[in-house]
Amino acid sequence: MTGSRVSEKTSGIRDVAALAGVSPTTVSHVLNQTPHTRVSEETAARVRAAAEELGYRPNRLARGLRTQASDMIGLLTEEIATTPHAGRIILGAQEEASRRNLTLAIINSELHPDPEMDESQIQAFLDRQADGIIYATVYHDVIEAPENLLMRPAALIGARDTAGSIPAVLPDERGGAASVVDMLVARGHRRIGFAASADDVPATRGRLQGYLDGMARAGLSTDGLIVEGGSDARGGYRATLALLEREPTAVFCYNDRMAMGAYRAAADRGLQIPSDLSVVGFDDQAPLPESLFPALTTVALPHYEMGAWAVAALADLIQGTRDGQPRAADPEVLECPLIERDSVAPPRRRAAA
C-alpha cells in the first residue's frame, strides 16, 4: 500500500512535520534517532507514519552540507582498463561502501600518470567534499603520494607511500608464490622450474622471491631452473622451452599468460599436462585458467578483498578522525590464495634427490 502514486514533487522534512503536526526539529530527531533526545513514543509513531505516508527521503546533500560529512568516498584507480580483473577492486570497494551507507565515486587515472593530473583528479573529489579518498595503483611498490591526497583521510591499494603515513593494503605475492612451491613439493616435485618475468614491477620481485623461499625451505636447488622471459604467452613459451632442457617435473610461471605459453611448449615437446609436466600460473586471470586444457592451477590476487579492506580502513579512519583518534597506518598484506585445478599431478618418476 505504499505510495503507488506518482508523486509530483518530492516531499521535504517540512511536509512531514506539517502532516505529523510537529516541528522539523522533532522529525529530524525521531528519524535520526538522535541520542540523548527523548521523544514520546506517540509522537514518534505519528512522525514515522507521516514520513512513510509521504515517502519521505532525507536529502543527503542538504544533510551533508549541515553535518560537514558527505558520506561519499572517492576511488581513484590507476588504469582500471588494462589491469587484469581490477574491476573486482571496484566491486569490493563498492560493496563495503554500501554496507556502511557510503557512496563510492570513481575516477580513473592514466597509467604512468602525470602527477599533476592525479592531483587534479583528487581535487575533483575534494571539491565534492569527499570524506576520504582511496588511491589504487598497480605495478608500484612505494609511491610518493599526491600532495593533496593528505588533505583528507586516505587509503592506498597496491602500494605504500614513502612517508608511511597512509594506511595501505598489498597482496602477498611472495607468500602466494611460496605456497605454490610448498604444494608442488608436497606432491613430490623436486625439480621445479620458474618462468620469471623480465618486467620491472614489484610483482616480479615478490613472486621470484617467494619461489626462492619455497625452494630454500625444501632444501632444493634452483640451479638453472630460473629462466626469464616476456610476461606474455610468447614469453612463457620461450622460457618453458628453455626450462625443459633442464628436465623439470613442474614449471611455475610468473603469470597465467606465461602459463598459456607453457602449455603450448609442452604440446610442442609431446608432453602431457599434468602427467608429464605440472604447470602453475599466477593471477587467476579469468577466463584463462578455466579455458585451458586441463584447467590451470594458479594463485589468485585478493582484488575484492583489497577494495573492501581499503574502504573499511578509510571509514574507520574517518570515524577516528572525527573522534580525534587518528589510527596507525600499518601496511596490511592480504593472502593470495592458491586455486587448485587440474594442471598439477605428482611427477611421473621419482626424481633423484
Next chain:
Amino acid sequence: MTGSRVSEKTSGIRDVAALAGVSPTTVSHVLNQTPHTRVSEETAARVRAAAEELGYRPNRLARGLRTQASDMIGLLTEEIATTPHAGRIILGAQEEASRRNLTLAIINSELHPDPEMDESQIQAFLDRQADGIIYATVYHDVIEAPENLLMRPAALIGARDTAGSIPAVLPDERGGAASVVDMLVARGHRRIGFAASADDVPATRGRLQGYLDGMARAGLSTDGLIVEGGSDARGGYRATLALLEREPTAVFCYNDRMAMGAYRAAADRGLQIPSDLSVVGFDDQAPLPESLFPALTTVALPHYEMGAWAVAALADLIQGTRDGQPRAADPEVLECPLIERDSVAPPRRRAAA
C-alpha cells in the same frame, strides 16, 4: 608560486570576498561568469587574484543544494565482476563524465536481481540527488525498468525497456557477426562453420543471425554447418570436433572461449591454424586473443563507447529536461568492430562451389 602552504582551514566564498573587498555575490558572479552580469574588469581581476591566493574551491555540495543539481550521475551495473571486460563500460562512462564535469557514482547489482533490490540501489542514488541514472545490464534484451528509475532522467546500457521511454545503447552483435562472414568470404572461404552457443541470451541470437545474414548474402549454404555447444572452451572444443566432420575451411565461434576450444580441437586433428583451418572468435576478451598461437581474430564489444554514449545521452537529457525539451529515445546501436589478428588465412584449397 601557488599555495605551497598547508592551509589549515579551507577558505570559503566569504574569505575571497573579504580579501578582494567585494561581496560574495560579486565573487560568485565573476567565478561563474554569470551571463547578463557585467562586472568591471578591474574588480573581476581582484576577485580572481584573491581566489587564486586563497586556493579557493567552491563547495560543490553547497552549490548543488542551491542550484538543485548535484552534477553527479549514478551508474548501476549488473554484475561488473563476472562480465568480460565490463570495466571498460565504467571507464567510458567515467571519462565522459569527467569531460562534462560530472561525478560518477557507482553501485553494483547482483546478477538475476531481485527487482526490489535494484529499486533500493536506485533509491540510494536518488537520496543523493543524482541528476540522472544509468542502468547497465548484460544478458538482457528488453527489461522492465525499475519503477523509480523513471523519477529522474535515465539511460540504459545493453537493453531496451519495455515502455521504450528510456534512451538505450546496444552492441550490434548481429552486424558484427555478419562482418566476420563477409571477411571470411572475401578471403575465399565458402564452407564456414558456426560454433553456436546454447545459452539463452540475446547475444546468442544476434550472433547466429548475423552469421546467417552473411552466409545468405554470399549465397552460401549453412547446411550442417551450425553446431551448438556450451559457451566455454569445452563447448567450443566439442562443437568444433563435430563441425570438422563437415570439412569446413573456417569456423566462427560464438565467443573467444569457444574459439580456445576450437584451437584445441584443431590441434587434436593435426590441423594448423590458419593454414588448414581459419578460426574467428567474438568478444575480444583480454587476455585470450593475444595469448593464443596464433593470435585470434575476433570481434570487439564497444564497452567503452557504450559507457561514454550513455553518459553523453544522459547529460543531454538532463540539459533538455532543464530546458523543458525532453528528447526522443531511439535505441542506439553501436558497431562491434572486427579485430583482425592471425587466425585467418585463405582456404588451403579452392572449395567446390
Next chain:
DNA sequence: CTGAAAGCGCTTACAG
C-alpha cells in the same frame, strides 16, 4: 518532551 532559530556555503532574483 518539543520547538524557534541559526547556520552549513553557496546562488539568484531584485534593488539600487
Next chain:
DNA sequence: CTGAAAGCGCTTACAG
C-alpha cells in the same frame, strides 16, 4: 557595476 537578502533542505545547540 555591485550588494543585501532570501533560501536550497537539512541538523543542532539551546531554551523552555
